[in-house]
Amino acid sequence: MSELILKTEELGKVFKMGGRTIRALHEVNLQIKKGDFISIMGPSGSGKTTLLNMLGCLDKPTKGKVALDGKDVTKVSEKNLYKIRRHKVGFIFQTFNLMPYLNAIENVELPMEGTKRSRDEKKQRARELLKLVGLSEREDHRPHRLSAGEQQRVAIARALANNPSIVLADEPTGNLDVKTKYEVVRLLGKLNTEQGTTIIMVTHDSQIAAHAGRMLFLNDGKLLAKEKQGTHLAKDALKCPNCGRETQPDDTFCPRCGKQL
């Protein structure tokens, strides 16, 4: 049985805005095992990003707890949370959030600052990760010279820099075109299957969400009881489930059997 890596208990978050109380999360109980690839779906305002922020130690819940690698991170002081974010969590953002004044390899090295790795080790690690995401040839390029898909792949490499326990992706395909978003989600799938990286991906795109192993649904801050198995395909993710022929990311119908994908 896989090791439990992340667990939330009765997780709740309440915001107060101008005298109004907004319940962003309500008693969310979640268990993530090592090597899981989970997508969380839900409409805008359902609390997806709030949940991700709680899991990634960017925000503190008003109720409940989050246990990461068995440690209750809600009890860790604000001052020391950076250590958890640095070593246990990798973030992937919708808008990539690369540093415009750093090239690809420097962006990947960034989370390693403050770790015990030597300069050469950091560089070596960043090179390996860029190779993993297929950007070995682009390591000296600054973000403005990379395509959106390439920028997101650099961001994925950056998220993996410190070999985190869990990677949190907030709408990672939200700013990408159809073709590129499938490339990115396929890369996430590949990392999950080949590297065993635990990934939690928030999206409102059901087709993208379907590439995860488990699909969870969030509505009005509540985690719905229904849960769906995703295709969880890396290499095979774009094959027609009916005839097995490879399809293109933007195909709606299989070009061979003509059935809806």
Added chain:
Amino acid sequence: MGTLTRAIRNVSRRKARTLLVVIALGFSMAIMISIPPGIVANQESTQSLTENYNNTLTNMQEEINKTATLIECRTSSGQGFPSGDRQGMPPFGSQQEAVYVNETVVDEIRSIEGVKDVVEFLEASSNETTSETISTPRGDFTVSRPICTITGVSLNSSFIENYSILPTEITSGRNLHEADSGVVLVSSNLTSYLGIEVDDEVEIYGESFTVVGIFEPTSQGRFETRIAYMNISDAQRITGNVGNVSRLDVYAESASDVDGIADVIEATYTDLYVTTYKDRLANLERMQEMYTETLSNAQSTIAQTQTTATQAIIIAIAATSLIVLFVMLYTVRERTKEIGTLKAIGFSNWNVMSQFMLEGILISLVAAAVGIAIGSVAAPTLTSLLLPHVSIFGTRSFLGPVNPGATASQAATVTLDPQWMLLAFGIAVLLGALGSLYPAWRASRTSPMEALKYE
């Protein structure tokens, strides 16, 4: 990729902004490093002025003490030596109508009881004149003055030995000797003006004279009289004044005889102006009063300078801090999302704070270097723009023309002190650190979640 490298990249990323900030800070720095040397220069200038005055007064006092038995007798418009009743004289030795008396009076005066010696002089302007522009606080004006003043002296060896009838500061060649003829002893400013040296020939009133020596005029200043000493018979011949004199130095046997002799001369020779040590002492007292007032003005100017300088430095320091503060606040606001990202990927509060502080310090370092460069080049201009001038236009002493104002302005050159430049560099870095402290602290306290939402 260290914090410093990232700070350098960030500072250089927004070139136009960095440039504007650096120029603004640079000027503040330039003001900071230019003003103190400006004050020092003004103080030195005043010090030099004081010393100059004191030296002049001491020399005059010594001269008066040495010449207690001297009675100066001049024709009404003799050259050069202002006395109490000649305060309205035009400055810088403008040419005046020469008046002479026949030297037959010498024997008559010598026969007055109590008179020891009478030394004859003939003072006349050269026949050639020159136009010169003079800059004063009241504006520039042009004066026409003789190229030099000719002083013919009775070259009697006992006179030369016993009385100060010839200059003593010989810088080149020799002094005049008894019975010298066809030779001149010239002042250094005349040699500079004519471009001549010892043993050169100089033409005066159409006659050629050999320069045997050069002396340094006792007074300082740019417009002191250019003088050529020669035998009185040569002077009389070339100026067409054979048998005439313009000045007689009458020496009494003792100081107690001076007043009696002066009274007799004044009563007998009404066209002679008589000056005794009492007149010279009165003149010295007037000069002392004038110098005291001038120095008091200078001190007041210095005090005003220091107040202005203090204000300017405070403004420069405040401006520097505020510029850094606002620029860094703007930078933090502009890069809120970047801060959120850095914190999300594991940067500590200290990592973020040090990043922004380093950027502020880096801008200040560059600005300090630029400021020192601007200051090095523009310190005199900045000082003259920001600080009042210590420029007191001088007057003439009875020993010769003195122009302390000119001397002071020449001395007031601004020299930047390396120690002060180093201190200013340190202050700039400190101000950069202080100015970026709050913005950096604010950046470090930014909630990563809120920062990531920022657009």
